[in-house]
Amino acid sequence: MKHEKVQAIIGPQTSGEAEFLANLGDKSQVPVLSFSATSPSLSSSYTPYFVRGAVNDAAQAKPIAALLKAYGWRQAVAICEDSKFKSDLFLYLRDALEEIGSRLQYKSILPTFASEELIGQELYKLMTMQTRVFIVHMSSPLASRLFQKAQEIGMMSKDNAWIISDELAGSLSSMDPSAIASMQGVLAVKTYIPKSQRLANFITRWKHFYSAENTTKFKVPDLNVFGLRAYDMTWVLALAVQKSGTTALPFQQQSTEEEIGNFTDLSNLGISPSGPSILRAILGTTFKGLTGDIRFINGELKASTFQVINIVKEGIRVIGFWSPVSGLSPVAERTQENKKKGYTANMADLRPVTWPGETAVVPKGWVIPTNSKKLRIGVPIKRRYQEFVKVERDPATGRLQVTGFSIDVFAAVMEVLPYSLPYEFLPFADSEGNSAGSYNDMINQVVQGNYDAVVGDVTILVSRSNQVDFTPPYSSAGVSMIVPLQKEKRTKAWTFLKPLTWELWVITTCLFFFMAFVFWVLEHRINENFQGPPIEQLGTALYFSFSTLVFAQRKNAFSILFLFGKFKYFVIDTLIYFLPITV
Template sequence: MKGSFFVCVFMVFLHQGFADENEEANGNGVVKIGVVLAMGSLVGRASNMCISIALQDFYRDNPNFTSRLHLSTRDSGGDVVQAASAALDLIKNVEVQAIIGPQTSAEAQFLSDLANKSQIPVISFSATSPSLSSTHTPYFIRAIPSDSIQAKPIASLIKFYKWRQAIVVYEDTDYGAGFIPYLTDALSEIGSRLQHRTLLPSVASDELIRKELYKVMTMQTRVFVVHMSYPLASRFFRQVKQLGMMSRDYAWIITDGLTNLLNSMDPWTIDSMRGVLGVRAYIEGTQRLDKFSTRWKRYYRKEYPNEIDIPHFNVFCLRAYDATRVLALAVEKSGGRSVGFLRPTAGQMTANSTDLLTLGISPVGPRLLSAILDTKLKGLTGTIRFVNGEIQGSTFQIVNVVDKSVREIGFWSPEAGISREISRKVVHRRSNDVENLGPVIWPGESTVTPKGWVFPTNGVKMKIGVPVKKGFKEFVNVEWGPLDGRPTTTGFSVDVFHAVVKGLPYGLDYEFVPFADDHRKKAGTYNELVYQVFLGKYDAVVGDVTIIANRSNYVDLTPPYTESGVSMIVPVRKERGSRALTFLKPLTWELWVTASCFFFFMAFVVWFLEHRINDDFQGPPSEQVGRALYFSFSTLVFAQRDKITSNLTRFVIILWLFLLLILTNSYTANLASILTVEQLQPTVTDVQTLIRNEDIVGYQGNSFVEDLLIKLGISRSKLIEFDSAEEYVEALSKGSSHGGVAAIFDEIPYIKSFLSNRTNDFMMVGPTYRTGGFGFVSSLSLSLSLSLSPSVCVCVCVCVCGGGAST
C-alpha cells in the first residue's frame, strides 16, 4: 500500500509538470516561432547560437513585454526537400506564427510559397538571391541586402584597375544564377564585359573543377569573379592553387557571401586564397559589437567545451541576431498570441488532398507581417529598416586576403565610389587615383597590379590578311626574306593597326598573312581579299581597304582612320603674263569701279560738310569741285594738306583713311604674290570636260574606283588601270592624245601621297566624291575588339597626323 501511494504521488506530480509545460507552450503570452537551419554547416550552427543570444538579450532589455517567443528548431541538412519537409511540419503540426530561415536561396524559394499560402512571415537572414522577391511572395522578408546591390561595387573595382573583361565562375543554384544578370549590366555600364561564364554544380567533383579551370586557362582574360557558397568555394580555390592559377597576372574577386566568411574559414582554405580581393557589406564597428563578441566567445565555450579554437562569428550570425530582435519586437507590437490556424472544411477537401492542400491559414499573419515591415531599430549591423520587404544596403568594404588574415583596403559607396576612407567626401574622389585604395598584395605575393589579360595559351593566332601591292607601298608593303622567305609587313596602315592593338586593354596574338599566289604576286582584287574574311580564311584584313556599302553586307568594318573621298589628278600648265602691265593685275574692273565711286562719294561728303564753314572749300563752283576732288584723291597717298574745321568731317576722314590703308596693303600683297610665284593652272577642271573631249582616264588597279567612273558616265573603253605612282607620272606627262591619260582618279590618301613631292607638275582638282575612308575589316567576333575606343582614337589621330606628311 505504501509503495502504491508513492507511485500515485509521483504520477500526480509528473502529470502536473506536463500540464505546466503544456500551459507554458500554449499560454496567452507565448508565440511559437519556427527555425529552419542547416545545423551541420558553419553558418547554421553559428546563426542558431546567435538567435538564442538575441532572445536572451531582448527579454533582458525588455522585461515588461508580455509576449515571449518559443522556438521550434528544425535541421534542413542543407537540402531543399528536407527544408520543405521541416517547414511543413512546423506549419501544420506546430502551427508556428513565423519562421526564421531558411539558410539558402533554393530553400527560401519553396518556403516563401508555403508562407504565402499559410500567411505566416518567413524572415531570412542569409538568402540573398535577387530572384527572391517580396513582390510575388509578400510574406517573404529578407533581413540581408540582396546580391544585386554588390554588382556595382564589383564593376567599379574592375573599372578602377582598368580591366575590360572578366570571367565569372558561379554556382549552379538560384543563389549563383540570380546574380549574373546584374553583374552583366553593371559591367556593361562601365564599358567592360564578361568574356566567359563558368557554371559549376554545388556538388562538383574536383575533376570537374579542374576541367573547367583548364578551359579558362587557355583564354586571355585573367580577371575572375567568383560567386558561390563556402563548401564549393573551399574546394574550388584549393584546385586553383594546385593548378598554379593563384600566381602573378591573375586577379580574383569574391562576392559578399564568401567575403563575409573569410574570418571563419579554415587555415588551408585561406592559404589557397592569398591575394584575393573581396567585397562585403560594410558593418560599422561599435562598442556594442565588441561586447557581443565577448558574449559570443563565452556562449560558444559553454556550448562546445571540447573545442580548442573558438571561431570568429560571421556576418550571418549578426544578421540572425538582428532578425530575431526584429521579430520579437514585431510580435510585441502586434499583440501576438498563439492562435490556432484556420483549417479547410471537410467540403473543401477531397480524398486526394495532399499536405499542401490541408495547410491552415494563420489568422494573425497579416498583422504580424505589417508589424515586421514597420519595425525600425538599431541592430548590430546598423539601422534595420525594411523597404519593399528587404533591407537596403549601400556601403561596401573592399578587403584583401594577405597571408592568413584579411586586410581592409578601402570602401565603395554610391555617392563617393571607391575611396580609401569611409568618410572621404565626394569632391575628393578620383576614379583612377591609386591612393583611393590601400596597397594590395596580389596572387603570387606580387605588388604589381595585373594587366587582366595574357596571350592565350592555346597557341591559336589570329590570321590577319594584308594586300600585296606593286605601288603605293607607303600604306602596305610586303617583303619576303632572302634566306628564310618569311614575309615582313610594314607601312602606314600597319603602323595604325599596331597603335590600335597597343591601345587595347588586352592582348591580341596575331600574324600577318599576305594575300598572294604561289609566285608572291597579288592573288586577287580588294573585294576578293575582303571576302576571304567572310569565308573564314582570315580573321581580319589590315591595309588600305576602303569602307564601302557592299563590303559591309558580309563583313564588319571599323571606323575610318584616314580622310575619305575620291578626286582626280591632272597635269598643270604654267602661265606667266607680260611683266610690263603686271601692276594692273591686282586691280580688277570691279575694284576700279568701286574705288572710283568711293573717291567721288568722299569728295562730295567732305565738300558738303565743309563748304559752308571752311573758306578753303568756298569760291566759284569749279574751284569747289576741284578742291573737293583733290582732297579725296590726295588722301590715297596721305598727301592732303587742306585745313579741316568740322569734327564730323575729321571722323569721316579717319574711316576713309582706314579703308585706304586696307586697300593699299591688300594691293601690295597681291602684287608681290603675282611677281614672285608662277601661276599654275589645271589642264582639266571637271568630269564633264573629260567626257566631252573623249579623253582617256586612268585609275588604280584592283580598286572600286573603276565602277565609280562608269557610274559618272565615262565609257569603259576610255579607262586604263595603273599600279604605281611612276606609271601615274608617265601617263599624265604624255597626255590623252599621245598614249597617256588626261586625268587619273584615285582616293585622297593616295593622291596626297602622290603629290607630296610633285606639286609643281600635278594637282588635285574637281569635286570630291565621298567614300568611307580606309578601315580595318573583321569578322563579327573581332569587330568589338578592334572598335576604336576613345584612347585608341587618340593613338590613331597621332599616327595619321604624324604620318600624313610622309605619305
C-alpha cells in the same frame, strides 16, 4: 506550423529553404524572417509574408561592376553553382556591366557536388579563353575545391583576376585554411559592418559563452555577418511581438473532415490570426543593431555600404569601400570631398592590391588564348619607299621581319586594345619573293578571304572603298621644299651693293682703264691738258674716265671722237650699274 501553431518563423538559412517556408508562411499568414537568404528571386512582392533580414544579392552587382571599371576590364567570366538562387545574381550583374561598357563573356555552371575531374575540365576550358577576370558566386564548400584546383593547374598566377561575391566573402572565417591559402590575391565585395563598442562587447561575450559551452581546445570561430544578422533579426522579431501585443492564438482551421488526421497535408495549415499584425510590426521596426541601422524597405533590408577586401598571406586586407552615392572610396564615411566628387569608380580610389602570383601589377584581364586563330595581315613587297613597309628575312634564322612606319602605327593600335588580338604578317609575294601584283591585287586578296586585313601605304580610292573598309588616314602625302636657313644681316647701310657681284666689279674696272686709254689716244695730240710728263698724262686720262659718271669735266675736250666715246661710255656704264638692280 501544423502542430505547434507558430506565430512567426526565423532562420531559414539557404534561399531554397526560405522559398519553401515563404510559400507556407504566405498561405498561413505566418511571417518568415530570414537572415541569410539573399537570392533576388525571393521577393515580398510574390510572398508578402517573407521578410529578408539580409542584403539582396542584386545589391552587389554595382560594386562588382565598379571594380571592373576601376581596373579597365572589359570582359569577365562568371563561375556559379548550378542553382537558380546562385545564377540570379548574374542577371543583375549583366545589366550593371553593360552600363559601364563591359560584359560577361561566358558563364560556367558547376553542380553543387561536382567531382574534382569535372571542376578540372571546366577550368581547363576557361584557360582556352582569352578573358582572365573570373567572378565566383557559390557556396563555400564548392568554392574551396574550385580554388584549390585552380591553384593546382596554375590559374592563381599573374595575369589572372578573381572576384568573389558577398556570400562567399562572409564565409571566409569558416573555410579551411588550405582553401584560404589557395585564394591569395582574390578580391571580394563584402557587406560593411561599422565598428562600435556594442559590437566589441558582444563578440567578447560570445567568445566567453562559446568557451564555456565547448571544453575543447579548438579556436573560437569568428562571427560572420550572418551570425550577427541572426542576432539582430532575433531582436527585430522580439520587438515586433512586443509592439503588436500578440498572444498565442489558435489557427483558424479550414480543413474538411476527410483531411483531419492527415498530418502530411500542407495545403490546409490554417491561418494565423496574429500574423498580419506581427508582419506590420516587423516591417515598421527600426533600431541600431550590431550590423548597423536596421530598416526594412519593400520587405528587405536597405542596401548598405560594401567593403572591398584583398585576401593576402597575412589575412584579409581592406582596400576600399563602395556606396551607392559615392562609388569607390578609400574610406567608409562620406566625407566632404566625396560629396564634391560624386559617384566615382577609379583605381586611384582604392589602396594597392596584391594580385595572384604575389604581384603588384594590375592584370590586363586577358591573355593570348591557347587555341586562338591569328589574324592574317597582308603587307606589300616594296622596292621604293620602304620607310612605310619593309619586308625582309633574317639570313641566319630565316625569320620574317616586317618594319616601317605603317607597321609601327598598326602595332600601337593593337597595343591599346582592351583585349587580345593575335596576328601574323603575310607578305604579298610570289614564290621568288617578289611582289605578287599591284596594290589592287593585294586589296582583292581581302575580298577573296585570303587576308583578314592589309597594312601598308595603301591609297584610299573610290574603287577600293567599294570592296573593303579603310581606317581614317594616318598620313597625308604631299610635296615639300627644303631650303637652307641663313642668318639675316642686321646692317642695312650697304644693302645697295648686294646686286654688284665680283664679276661686275672686274668688268667695270677694266672699262675704267680702257676708256682712260681711249681718251688719252684721242686727245693727247691736240689737247694740251693731255700733254706734259707721262705721269701727268696718266692722271688726266684716269680723271676724265672717273669723272664721267660723277660731274661735268672742268677741262674741255676737243676731239669729236672723244665726245662720242664719252657718251658711249656713259651709256654702257649706266647699263652696267643699273641693269642688275632692275632684274
